[in-house]
Amino acid sequence: MMTQPATSPFPVSQNVANMKPSSTLAAMQAAEALRATGAHVVDFGAGEPDFDTPENIKQAAEQAMRAGKTKYTSTGGIRELQQALIDFYADRFGARYERPEVMATSGGKQAIFNAIVSLINPGDEVLIAKPYWVTFPEIVVFAGGTPVFIDTEENGFVLTAEMIQAAITPKTKVAILNSPSNPSGRVIPPAEFQRIMEVLAERAIYTISDECYLRFVYPPAEVFSAASLPLELRTRLCVAGSFSKTYAMTGWRMGYALAPTDWTRAMLKVQSHSTSNATSIAQWAATEALRGPQDSVASMLAEYTARRQWLLHELRGIPGVTCNEPEGAFYAFPSVRGCFNDKVTNSDEFARALLEQEQTVVTEGAGFGAEGYVRMSYATSMAQLQEGVTRIRRFCSSLSG
Numbered sequence: 001m002m003t004q005p006a007t008s009p010f011p012v013s014q015n016v017a018n019m020k021p022s023s024t025l026a027a028m029q030a031a032e033a034l035r036a037t038g039a040h041v042v043d044f045g046a047g048e049p050d051f052d053t054p055e056n057i058k059q060a061a062e063q064a065m066r067a068g069k070t071k072y073t074s075t076g077g078i079r080e081l082q083q084a085l086i087d088f089y090a091d092r093f094g095a096r097y098e099r100p101e102v103m104a105t106s107g108g109k110q111a112i113f114n115a116i117v118s119l120i121n122p123g124d125e126v127l128i129a130k131p132y133w134v135t136f137p138e139i140v141v142f143a144g145g146t147p148v149f150i151d152t153e154e155n156g157f158v159l160t161a162e163m164i165q166a167a168i169t170p171k172t173k174v175a176i177l178n179s180p181s182n183p184s185g186r187v188i189p190p191a192e193f194q195r196i197m198e199v200l201a202e203r204a205i206y207t208i209s210d211e212c213y214l215r216f217v218y219p220p221a222e223v224f225s226a227a228s229l230p231l232e233l234r235t236r237l238c239v240a241g242s243f244s245k246t247y248a249m250t251g252w253r254m255g256y257a258l259a260p261t262d263w264t265r266a267m268l269k270v271q272s273h274s275t276s277n278a279t280s281i282a283q284w285a286a287t288e289a290l291r292g293p294q295d296s297v298a299s300m301l302a303e304y305t306a307r308r309q310w311l312l313h314e315l316r317g318i319p320g321v322t323c324n325e326p327e328g329a330f331y332a333f334p335s336v337r338g339c340f341n342d343k344v345t346n347s348d349e350f351a352r353a354l355l356e357q358e359q360t361v362v363t364e365g366a367g368f369g370a371e372g373y374v375r376m377s378y379a380t381s382m383a384q385l386q387e388g389v390t391r392i393r394r395f396c397s398s399l400s401g
């Protein structure tokens, strides 16, 4: 009988060893594990809409499949989708893009990955405002760059041009902007966004504007895309967009990048040697998403608006909890610092104890660079929100007891 050779530890590459596991996925896994025991879990962890993909979008995918549109596409995507994106940005934001500046990607995440990997050399610095979406620094680290974090807490988590100015060094290569923000839901006002872009343009720094939550903004905050800025502020701009949230299409993996031709060419090179192209039938679905009726977006937004209002009011009524107003996306990002005691001393312990004691999932804030806070997704039913808030209130009061 052959004996198995002793296994040595997997020799993980240094770049991957340096990456942290995703705290949002960790929260999802914790919820799964608890659910499997039969517990009634209230889950505020999910970073995805609780709505189904609209019917017209599903039909477009089905038709594409039946028509045999099931082969490789060109790396940047089908012409129809590129044109739909160009038309959308022209109609909504008065922006003029040409096809060589547009590419379809496998989710917005791949657009950001392409943008960073095609630009960053070891030692380059990348500006990232705290709190940040967990993936930003990890892609930078993977690419050999150095994330430079900007603290925004003093301004209620809204980044300003002055903060950017103060963080720039001769090594700064790119800034990642994300408005509306995951996890804080905060929105950079358009005039401030423009000032930020002026500072970056003056120093010839590249910008990735992650506009994943572009359409989910609550008045008086305004829907704004960096694509609408004057051309001279867009010469080093990559807009990274996504179909995931806007059209409840997280599983379809559809996103896009809009960037100057030379940057797009470099990103196409990365993509051609990784995923080749976004899924063909998902591209046809995404084309319909942009070209077809938009009422599903409006009805999701109306639902999020009502939940947000309710949740914010309830959270602010819990002793020890404070919360900035989320102006976009579908997350509340309350501070729970006021609830800490000698056993629960940080947001990770808070999230773990809440899960154990009340079977309720929130995502701890340190993973987003904001210790003392937790992220709560309100992309869940009103009934779940009500039950969850009741549990959190009970939990917080148990901590002070």
Ligand SMILES: Cc1ncc(COP(=O)(O)O)c(C=O)c1O
Binding pocket: 047, 106, 107, 108, 109, 110, 133, 178, 181, 182, 210, 212, 241, 242, 243, 244, 250, 253, 254, 255
């Ligand atoms: C801020 C932000 N950017 C980008 C993405 C990527 O989304 P996707 O890859 O599903 O398009 C997400 C998803 O959670 C996000 O929250």
